[in-house]
Amino acid sequence: MKIEILNTGSELLLGTTLNTHGRWMGQQLFKLGLRVARQTTVPDGDAIRGALDEAVRRADVAIVTGGLGPTSDDITREAASAVTGTELIEDEAALRSLEAFFEKRGRTMAPDNRKQAQVPVGAEVLSNPNGTAPGIYIPPRLNGAANCAIFLLPGPPRELYPMWEAEVVPKLRSLSGGDVLANLAQLSLAMVGESDVHQELDADLAKIAGLEVGYCARLGEVDVRLIGSDDAVKEGRARVLSSFSENCFSEAAESLEQVVVRQMAEHGLKLATAESCTGGLIASRLTDVPGASAVLTHGWVTYANEAKVSQLGVSETDLADHGAVSEPVARQMAEGALRVSGADLAVAVTGIAGPDGGTSEKPVGTVFIGLARRGRETEVSRQLHPRDRHGFKRMVSQSSLDLLRRAVAEKAARSSGL
């Protein structure tokens, strides 16, 4: 099944916004055993019409993102109508749901928004609980120009992603029909570099007949995706785990923070965070997970030294003698957070995010991570993540969450008598 992706949006071509849809859809389609044959980006406005007209002649499925907004340069609906030779009419259900969206937010719907309820005759409306633009599915039989199924989807990820799961995936499955869906295993590995994973696994995985391997690296984690026959996937999975079982935090596409919150909740554990260089990112990632309130009780962002002293009881002498970025300060921050909060575990970070503040002894990227646990010795690890500010914060939060995950796993192993 030949699939083309069309992204509309002048901001994607003016260099102001990075187009992440190509990668994201490539990943989603790969999970279904499907591939992208071509991806095209055009500016807002007329260009989508020509690009869509070309795509439907080449492809079996054309997936368009963007251009469904209320303004004059949002003309994806009109383009699809012209290309398929179908008339646009107002869809009552879509209009109701638009009105409800505004009503729920106590706002009046602008007249321009009304055009967002227009749909080619015979097309299907894909509901959008997270925005005003409903998606549209135009089945192949309605397409005057070619035998191509067309999806019109909103551009913003927070609207696109849920619609993809709920509406697009089932339709793609049925469109791909006889295409055999491959077995899939996805192993998420924390705190290991992509090149190390390649170095360690590539040659061995390549020898497994009928196995396709995909990697997806984010900062501080790598997903290894295995697709193929039942046996091939099983053998590949065993190979990955033989090298990286300790790094593997999920085989169910969970985020690291989801795993930490779920496991701590399962064990009835309470957590406190004390952050300097990450500035609240660890707590923020944890509280992205529904139900985090059952686990995280207290968090501190002790950016100033005075805050470390007054809030967490860090010794002024140690601050003066060793500096804020030091082993004793990380230790005292973690222990202070544990003591003040009454939690079972506390994690503390203090480091140099940069761009300034580094020394030859403690260069930019240096961080001390403290892990305090009720009734156990506090552990402090020193790490170096010489990256830009965002990258540094992300790596330190990742490493901290992974330490928490390992601590909970260890506790679980102990309490079950292992």
Place this chain on the structure above:
Amino acid sequence: MKIEILNTGSELLLGTTLNTHGRWMGQQLFKLGLRVARQTTVPDGDAIRGALDEAVRRADVAIVTGGLGPTSDDITREAASAVTGTELIEDEAALRSLEAFFEKRGRTMAPDNRKQAQVPVGAEVLSNPNGTAPGIYIPPRLNGAANCAIFLLPGPPRELYPMWEAEVVPKLRSLSGGDVLANLAQLSLAMVGESDVHQELDADLAKIAGLEVGYCARLGEVDVRLIGSDDAVKEGRARVLSSFSENCFSEAAESLEQVVVRQMAEHGLKLATAESCTGGLIASRLTDVPGASAVLTHGWVTYANEAKVSQLGVSETDLADHGAVSEPVARQMAEGALRVSGADLAVAVTGIAGPDGGTSEKPVGTVFIGLARRGRETEVSRQLHPRDRHGFKRMVSQSSLDLLRRAVAEKAARSSGL
């Protein structure tokens, strides 16, 4: 001058690699007053031939990246030769420079690399000091199929970027000849919906001759981009500001948190945050900005009620009587943060992120935001952001940062006697 970009590489479509070439080239071209009319990604192998053939018929300039390597699926050279009807011959200078590249590294050149010295007759070789693949420039007059200039460039950024500066930019300047450089204004507006911006501005901006308008919406903010003649941009900018001057937080593509940190640092103001429902996101956004340590001293993530009481002095009676998500609790959190930290301003948020915990009186999405200032009455605003957890946290952090921005602007206006 109509420019199309073609990127080749299967990894870009399998979701393993993010395609950053589109954004990067968009930025580079914009600096020259040029735009990208279309960007296309195709897998390695045959697909580039069809895509290039289509592009040269539409565009004045086609810029291809990737597919210049030594392997069998690197066929960009062959595709360009076929599309333009020119023969490939071995270029002696290119071969010498290839050999020199390997020699310098003490490696023997593999026979496959020799094909990298092949160039269409009459094309120009663009030297690549950072890799084995030389670039190729095929001027329009050589193009059999259409009057389109073609650049074939290497994919890896470390090879592409220097070649772009040294070889591509001068040629683009001469190709674009008399094209006038466009003026650009970008106004970033906070806490206003995209549809409200359209409703208010579209009709008026459309009347300004020679003005192109682009919008880019993120959650809680909209960029309005104006491109055109000097006068048109000036007039458009004035029109935007006549409606949204209070919402406009940057005309220099700064983030809201950058503006808050910069302005507070300029006024020597210290800040504390007290977060419940945002779980540290406000502090984390602020600390994404280099130099945030000059501004943010203390942050609390008082997720548990007990933390609100013990850390910020929130009244247990008020928590019991009004609930954690209430006006008095937001007020006391802000005032507690101000008192304990000794800062000049403190912002506090308490709300219901969901998916659970809503009531008919306080539905999911309800939030109280408190702003405490030294020597002034504390202000608490109640807002409703009924979104998913990520969206809710983002909107509340956005609203909080915008309140801080306005408070600093107000202070600046007062102290300058306005």
